[in-house]
Amino acid sequence: MKGIILFVGSLLLVVIAEGQGLLKKLDEAVKNLEADSQMKGAILGFYVVAQKTGETFYDKNAHIGFAVASSQKVITSAASLELLGIDYRYKTELAYEGRIDNGVLNGNVYLIGYGDPTLGSWRYSNTKEQVVLNEWTRSFDKNGIKKVNGNIIGYDKNWESQTIPGGWIWDDIGNYYGAGVSALNWRENQYDLKLKSGKTGDKVSIVTTVPKLYDVSLVTELAAGKPGSGDNAFIYLPPYANIGFVRGTIPPSETSFTISGSFPNPSFQLTSTLADALKAKGIDIKMAVTSGYESLLDKTPLPKNITTLVTHYSPTLDSINYWFLKRSINLYGEDLVKTLGFEKKRAGSTDSGISVIKNFWKSNGIDPSSINMIDGSGLSPQNRITSEALVKVMQYARTRPWFSSFNNALPDFNGIKMKSGTIGGAKSFTGYVGGYTFAIVVNNYSGSAAAIVRKLYKVLDVLK
Secondary structure, eight states: OHHHHHHHHHHHHHHHHHHHHHHHHHHHHHHHHHTSGGGTTOEEEEEEEETTTOOEEEEESTTSEEOOGGGGHHHHHHHHHHHHOTTOOOEEEEEEOSEEETTEEESOEEEEESOOTTTBOTTSTTTBHHHHHHHHHHHHHHTTOOEESSOEEEEOTTBOSOOSOTTOOTTTTTBGGGOOOOSSOOGGGEEEEEEEOOSTTSBOEEEEEESOOSSOEEEEEEEEOOTTOOOEEEEEOOTTOSEEEEEEEEOSSOSSEEEEEEOSOHHHHHHHHHHHHHHHTTOEEOOOOOOTHHHHHOOOOOOSSOEEEEEEEOOOHHHHHHHHHHSOOHHHHHHHHHHHHHHHHSOBSHHHHHHHHHHHHHHTTOOGGGEEOSSSSSOSTTOEEEHHHHHHHHHHHHTSTTHHHHHHHSOEETTEEEEEEEETTEEEEEEEETTEEEEEEEESOOSOHHHHHHHHHHHHHTTO
């Protein structure tokens, strides 16, 4: 027995010594990073805990709020998986009011949205544009509808009219990564803009948009940049607007240079697309076109007596969450926030959803002051999250039945499963490595993002 005790004691001393050695190496790596010229005006937040015990292993400004950009997505992701469940599905209903007499529908058609962010998305086999449109047009055929004496109305009033969270910057709004969310979304609310350029300094022309934009005109103020200058083009088109501007530069001598923008009115874009699809099938539609602010002025409630033609269901939440984290889709994050607000408070708004998220994490031991969220995706530069809060979220996820799905959705960077975040002057990572859970973030660094990333990798390599 004495020999066993001596052996266990010796082993414990070895473990402690190894831990102290690792801590020393990590501290040296952090000091080297802070001494780097890129960090002259910057601040670092770094928090590491042992996965099994949750004990703090390293703490550097862990209680200071930072702009963590897309690393913030893990906060929205984990709360959604827990509160909605991995099998949660969105629905979209195609319905009508009135009667069908001899193939004629005397009444309006309603497309009723509940926020499905995957409707028309190319990421899933059952959500692709033509698949969804065929599902809807077939429902008309099955019910013998050949003509509609009425309008097709996109009912997006289950959610608030404000599609963009407060705090998003002008340079992001109008571009695909700054797409707002509606109760009715389509193609992840984005389109491709094809551009043609000539010599350096010449004006760039618009070739086309894919798909067609309804009731929207774009004015190009683009110029051709220098060879190798890359994509420096931005679309300025706010929600519900009918005219937008494209500014900046693209490389010279391009015949079909593509940038991607966001629909200013997703509901109108989808409803118009459906109307065209029905007309292509030979269905005669008397459609009154409304768009922009006109649709907001219509306060008509959804009729009580409607008949559902077909209900479309989204993929399950675990599949949606996979793309949310793996490809860092901002639209999915904003959609999940409003979904939480709608499902838990019957208010499909950003404010209600953020309240649900903060209260959830408060009940799980995270101080609300360490999660100052403006949105669900991290796109707003006004967000402030502590590295400690990120680590607590990641530790919580490890205890849940859905962890394998969550962990599988995390990208792999530098051989580490972790979520990254990038925004002007900010870079962050949070994830799992070598028996530790960590969050590391730098704000206000100088120089290139690629260079600071390599230096952050060197710090994290110590934990491998």
